[in-house]
């Protein structure tokens with residue numbers, strides 16, 4: 001049987017993790033650290049937002065922990081002497097993280113964080129008081145959509161940022177349904193300003209986020225993609241909101257209707273979705 005994960009060397013010479021079962025490379029073009037820096041560190045302006053934050057811990061939800069490139073790169077970018085940081089990571093398997101720890105020399109980004117990762121793997125939670133900022137990092141190992149709808153999710157601290165990194169909608173449709181993003185939005189009330197970044201710019205995803213109640217804009221380029229997607233529970237967190245031109249393209253798109261069940265398919269907007277989309281406050285009606 002082939003190993004579940006393997007290292008792949010990208011054209012720019014960096015190494016990334018690939019899931020052989022899913023046939024997908026975690027950070028396929030510019031590499032783990034460069035993608036995480038573009039999409040999450042710069043795209044979510046994590047350092048600036050955390051530096052300006054007052055009162056209570058700064059909360060990060062890391063959806064699709066995988067090999068931890070995103071979260072470790074974000075932690076490295078946060079300002080020292082800042083407020084306490086609380087991280088909730090989610091994945092149904094910890095195997096990619098074990099794999100990353102074993103292959104830390106090639107991957108690079110784990111270096112310096114080995115003790116944290118080892119403790120997280122052993123105890124599922126690690127509390128650090130002696131680093132650049134106090135850190136409380138826990139991992140929930142479970143099916144994410146099931147966990148979101150379970151009773152425990154209401155006791156999670158509301159997020160300030162969400163790093164959303166599942167496999168692609170075609171491979172991993174259960175993670176991209178309208179109900180997942182609706183529930184995420186319910187758990188991210190605007191009383192805690194929250195921005196969420198993800199690598200996809202698909203019309204289907206953007207419609208899903210809008211219908212789930214998020215404000216949605218163009219996200220930071222990553223080198224692989226000219227555009228990604230940024231969503232937020234408050235409009236002022238979106239620098240480049242999707243506008244009427246995008247809305248007209250969505251109306252004509254052959255793949256815009258959200259996934260209502262965890263099966264991937266492509267469909268144009270239904271009449272009901274089109275009507276809800278036009279009524280979204282982002283489009284001024």
Ligand SMILES: C[S@@+](CC[C@H](N)C(=O)[O-])C[C@H]1O[C@@H](n2cnc3c(N)ncnc32)[C@H](O)[C@@H]1O
Nearest residue numbers: 064065066067068069070091092143144165167
């Ligand atoms: C692209 S990888 C994440 C890469 C990771 N963020 C990193 O920086 O290395 C996608 C992750 O989503 C996880 N995943 C996929 N479906 C899931 C589900 N239903 N529940 C929880 N995690 C899931 C996979 O196990 C995988 O680790």
